[in-house]
Amino acid sequence: MDTFEAIRTLLAVRNYQDKPVPDESVRRILEAGRLTGSSKNGQPWHFIVVQNRDVLQQLGSLLRSGSYVAQAPLAIVVAIDNTPYAVSDASRAIQSMMLTAWADGLGANWVGFGGLDALKPLLGIPAAVEVFAVLPIGYPRDIITGHGKKRRKALAEVAHREQWGQPFA
């Protein structure tokens, strides 16, 4: 899928078909994260690939805002080192991974922010790193039209020309 087309149409997906994610896609998604740029090339990220059905269900029960992880065939748990840029760096990597999944016909969502360190014992994640996000991934259950479903501010609201307050559009 064309790069801008993937960015333009990417939607959060929370319902998945009961169908495994091909190994080739899993690997491509991980490579997308791994190859992402980061501040000072710090690469302060860790990706734990979860495909075990029992563990996925436990993840779903632990995640306040992500119970649907239990239904996904795959989740990538993203943990970060304690560095000043890790949140920013990992966010870029997650964007790369979600776009790559989308381009492969898969849907993902970002479950995050708050309470994720509760997953640490389940996955054996050490104290020194922080659990930053969980990305459930699978083939979308619903038909995705991609068009007209995004609620976004108008371009003139977010883009300025030369000076703040001069709308770009």
Place this chain on the structure above:
Amino acid sequence: MDTFEAIRTLLAVRNYQDKPVPDESVRRILEAGRLTGSSKNGQPWHFIVVQNRDVLQQLGSLLRSGSYVAQAPLAIVVAIDNTPYAVSDASRAIQSMMLTAWADGLGANWVGFGGLDALKPLLGIPAAVEVFAVLPIGYPRDIITGHGKKRRKALAEVAHREQWGQPFA
């Protein structure tokens, strides 16, 4: 350009040809940022498009680690609202914009982290928002091979299978 191919080959570019960025690309890059997903759909970002040669030179002289902005035909200054997720959200949008530029044959870099609020008077940016990044963008001056130029940790170092410490690869 294919999505994963763009992600795989994307490099930081700091030398630009003396050639303007087509309006169509400027608009596509901005759209890529605007259409990016954000936590609770907050869209806490602002993009100031700078193409004025004098202003670009002033940006270059103000940016400790980004003097090469002075040579770029275009810079997008990214400012963020004061929200808990703004750093993460804007980082995703920047990744979308850099990928879109790259897919259009352009190169960009992320100048950021520290001292950027010094740009506020020049661009009329209000006190309530923070200057988060400057993205100089232009046609790369040097030939970009894309292959073998990325220094990244091996997949087995960053990807784990089911449990922390079990290498994925």
